[in-house]
């Protein structure tokens with residue numbers, strides 16, 4: 001069983017393909033919580049829930065009642081008919097963590113049909129979950145934005161950095177790139193070493209650093225220090241265009 005949180009047609013707001021018109025599917029559930037990111041969302045019972053900027057797609061306890069259960073790939077495929085889309089528009093699968101469903105038969109059928117109809121598919125993933133490329137070779141045709149979590153997520157190192165998974169995805173997929181969310185305070189706290197210890201698992205994979213934050217104000221506060229960091233280290237700066245343009249509005 002899959003859980004879909006929302007779908008929307010917009011432009012890709014971050015990473016290597018920033019600006020590409022894309023249909024987004026946000027799936028519910030994640031293997032992490034990333035409370036260190038400090039974003040807050042009020043649940044329907046009034047509880048303040050701490051996590052990342054998509055905590056409403058992560059925390060089952062407080063938000064799963066808003067998620068849609070998907071028991072047939074057609075339910076997902078029919079969503080494309082709700083929009084006026086250009087031919088074979090790019091599809092972005094995000095979350096939460098979409099790869100918690102990587103080996104689910106409904107999910108595989110969804111991917112197979114999308115690929116058959118010529119869509120370019122990008123996974124936005126934390127890069128910590130194994131993908132079985134041998135059993136499901138269709139994954140070799142997809143793009144993976146590897147948003148491997150740093151210590152500022154407050155997740156355990158052994159959970160957030162899986163060298164074998166990073167190597168496997170980066171070496172077997174059609175394309176992959178690293179994407180890190182960074183706040184100004186972390187820049188001086190051994191961040192370069194942290195990033196080096198992650199990218200060592202796939203040294204030729206490009207690195208994009210984005211300003212951390214769930215609001216325009218937070219993103220803007222982290223932007224200039226991060227640009228300086230990127231200039232010094234030779235990493236690519238990636239904006240978070242969707243937050244800068246639409247701030248905290250979801251589904252745009």
Ligand code: SF4
Pocket residue numbers: 030031032033034051052053054055058095096097126149153
């Ligand atoms: S891994 Fe990603 S989706 Fe999951 S809690 Fe962390 S930032 Fe949020």
